[in-house]
Amino acid sequence: MKKSLVVSLLLAAGFAAPLAKALEFRSVKETGVALYEAPALNAKKLFVVSRYYPVEVLTSQKEWSRVRDATGGIAWIPVAALSTQRMLLVVVDKSEVRAEADAASPLRFSVPRDGVLELLEPPKAGWVKVRHRDGSEGYARITDLWGL
Structure with a gap:
């Protein structure tokens, strides 16, 4: 029984490794x-x-x-x-980029579908800090973007 448990754990670890990447x-x-x-x-x-x-x-x-x-x-x-520059693609009709990571925060700018934004910081609490090509920065909802 111990031998089969060890084999099972090794197999599980082997299958989980590619998923953890x-x-x-x-x-x-x-x-x-x-x-x-x-x-x-x-x-x-x-x-x-x-x-x-x-x-x-x-x-x-x-x-x-x-x-x-x-x-x-x-x-x-x-x-x-x-x-290696991380860019994100807008996948909704219009992504609103806010001054802070909050829907009630002032709107800085918006980006239409298929627009790209540079990733500045890792996502946190459903928001990500981004930069537009023109240098404008703010926070966009992660649900609006692909590439995270």
């Missing part, structure tokens, strides 16, 4: 970067993304990363085209 998000460095069906420049181009577009890195191999976008699409992108 933190999500890795990156953003695209420049405008007009193609995402490919396979990790090769001669592979079929699936679509082109703009600068700052956030992606979730699923795996990397040498010069390529397999990524997922906000729609759930999976593709390959050259590692050199990715930045």
Whole structure:
């Protein structure tokens, strides 16, 4: 009985390890970067993304990363085209960015769907501190954003 318990615990730990890995998000460095069906420049181009577009890195191999976008699409992108700068994609019709992490706080600015914001601080209590390209900063609801 003890032996089977130890084996069960080892198996559980082995299966849990991949799940414990933190999500890795990156953003695209420049405008007009193609995402490919396979990790090769001669592979079929699936679509082109703009600068700052956030992606979730699923795996990397040498010069390529397999990524997922906000729609759930999976593709390959050259590692050199990715930045460690954390950008977030607005996934609601309009995200309101407030002066403080509170819905009653004054509105600083709003960002339409598919707009991007830079992540400044880790999320806390349902809000995240962000910066717009124009330098404006504030707090947005995490439910409005993808890339966290």
